[in-house]
Amino acid sequence: MLVTKAPRGTNDLLPRESDKWHYIEDKARDICRRFSFGEIRTPMFEHTELFLRGVGDTTDVVEKQMYTFDDKGGRSITLRPEGTAGAARAYIEHSLYADTLPAKMYYIIPCFRYEKPQAGRLRQFHQFGVEVFGSAEANVDAEIISLAMSYLEELGLNNLKLAINSIGCPECRKQYNKALEAYFEKHIDALCETCRSRLKRNPLRILDCKSPVCAQIAADAPKLLGHICETCDAHFEQVKSHLSGLGISYTVDPNIVRGLDYYTKTVFEIISNASTLCGGGRYDGLIEELGGPSACGIGFGLGLERLIMAMEQQNVSFGDAPQARLFIANIGEKAAMLADSLVYGLRRAGISCEKDRMNRSLKAQMKYADKMGFAYSVVLGDDEVATNRARLKNMENGETVEIALDELSQALK
Ligand SMILES: [Zn+2]
Numbered sequence: 508m509l510v511t512k513a514p515r516g517t518n519d520l521l522p523r524e525s526d527k528w529h530y531i532e533d534k535a536r537d538i539c540r541r542f543s544f545g546e547i548r549t550p551m552f553e554h555t556e557l558f559l560r561g562v563g564d565t566t567d568v569v570e571k572q573m574y575t576f577d578d579k580g581g582r583s584i585t586l587r588p589e590g591t592a593g594a595a596r597a598y599i600e601h602s603l604y605a606d607t608l609p610a611k612m613y614y615i616i617p618c619f620r621y622e623k624p625q626a627g628r629l630r631q632f633h634q635f636g637v638e639v640f641g642s643a644e645a646n647v648d649a650e651i652i653s654l655a656m657s658y659l660e661e662l663g664l665n666n667l668k669l670a671i672n673s674i675g676c677p678e679c680r681k682q683y684n685k686a687l688e689a690y691f692e693k694h695i696d697a698l699c700e701t702c703r704s705r706l707k708r709n710p711l712r713i714l715d716c717k718s719p720v721c722a723q724i725a726a727d728a729p730k731l732l733g734h735i736c737e738t739c740d741a742h743f744e745q746v747k748s749h750l751s752g753l754g755i756s757y758t759v760d761p762n763i764v765r766g767l768d769y770y771t772k773t774v775f776e777i778i779s780n781a782s783t784l785c786g787g788g789r790y791d792g793l794i795e796e797l798g799g800p801s802a803c804g805i806g807f808g809l810g811l812e813r814l815i816m817a818m819e820q821q822n823v824s825f826g827d828a829p830q831a832r833l834f835i836a837n838i839g840e841k842a843a844m845l846a847d848s849l850v851y852g853l854r855r856a857g858i859s860c861e862k863d864r865m866n867r868s869l870k871a872q873m874k875y876a877d878k879m880g881f882a883y884s885v886v887l888g889d890d891e892v893a894t895n896r897a898r899l900k901n902m903e904n905g906e907t908v909e910i911a912l913d914e915l916s917q918a919l920k
């Protein structure tokens with residue numbers, strides 16, 4: 508085992524690449540503030556049972572992809588494969604349902620799934636997600652969809668398409684499952700082994716099987732949208748009219764089912780240039796399933812690796828990285844001491860600055876300052892130490908002005 512290689516499916520984020528991440532994370536925090544969402548931070552691991560019940564034990568995620576292990580106390584622990592279950596657990600544990608409702612929360616978190624690593628799909632990946640607990644209102648469905656759309660629009664992504672669907676409630680799904688079972692029964696010999704075992708337990712899952720043969724059979728299966736009950740249908744109509752009211756265009760795609768068991772009623776996806784960037788939906792049964800009171804919920808998740816990939820492919824700007832302000836070069840021992848205390852003082856005064864840390868020659872120091880993109884530089888030698896004055900150089904246009912050293916912080920503000 509090579510200890511100088513990160514585990515398969517994981518990525519290091521190096522200092523020179525982190526500005527992109529800060530940019531999309533800052534934008535996410537900013538839009539959540541504007542939409543009145545507060546951040547929630549839950550543990551990276553939970554009791555395995557939470558995901559078995561919260562994500563659904565016949566889903567691909569639970570059956571094949573979870574990082575599950577026994578801890579030293581013999582408890583089964585799982586690294587979270589998604590964010591909703593942990594947020595729902597916290598909602599119940601801290602009785603947020605007895606607090607001011609709705610409970611609106613967001614998170615930017617690493618998640619873990621044992622998958623075949625490929626472009627945009629990692630075993631440790633990162634998600635921006637939001638959840639709203641406690642409201643059954645269709646305008647909340649439209650609110651979180653509008654949040655996701657605004658976020659992606661403000662980042663500058665092109666050709667954003669919103670697709671929505673309703674997958675009904677457990678009531679309508681009973682009817683639908685029967686119709687599905689009857690349909691897939693006719694094709695049972697062609698289905699893959701996993702789907703054959705799903706047929707009795709959860710025929711809905713067959714609809715997202717990745718096997719091309721199953722997918723082809725699933726394409727002609729009866730659609731849930733044709734089987735939803737009156738209540739679910741009314742809710743879906745309201746969601747559509749709220750979206751229209753907000754000026755958000757959408758298409759209804761009866762093929763969106765989402766891969767997790769807990770969804771009810773509204774499900775949606777946002778696609779940009781054929782890449783699905785965001786997926787979410789309502790999960791009105793989840794809180795009760797986990798042992799909480801009857802409470803509605805809705806949320807979305809947005810994969811950040813995939814988002815960055817889409818932004819790079821579309822040449823979308825990641826904003827201007829904050830520029831370091833000042834480099835203080837020095838020649839000689841005394842100047843080095845003065846540079847040390849100047850840099851420290853300026854940093855305490857809120858200015859980003861740096862000095863030589865490698866005992867370089869003046870020429871090498873200036874090369875470094877150039878490479879690191881400092882906006883200004885000063886050079887300290889014996890004269891500057893004696894007079895307490897120096898020339899402040901604008902690194903971009905080369906212009907210099909003479910300045911008293913104790914006025915540096917003023918000049919750079
Ligand atoms: Zn229904």
Ligand SMILES: [Zn+2]
Pocket residue numbers: 698699700701702713716717718721
């Ligand atoms: Zn299959």
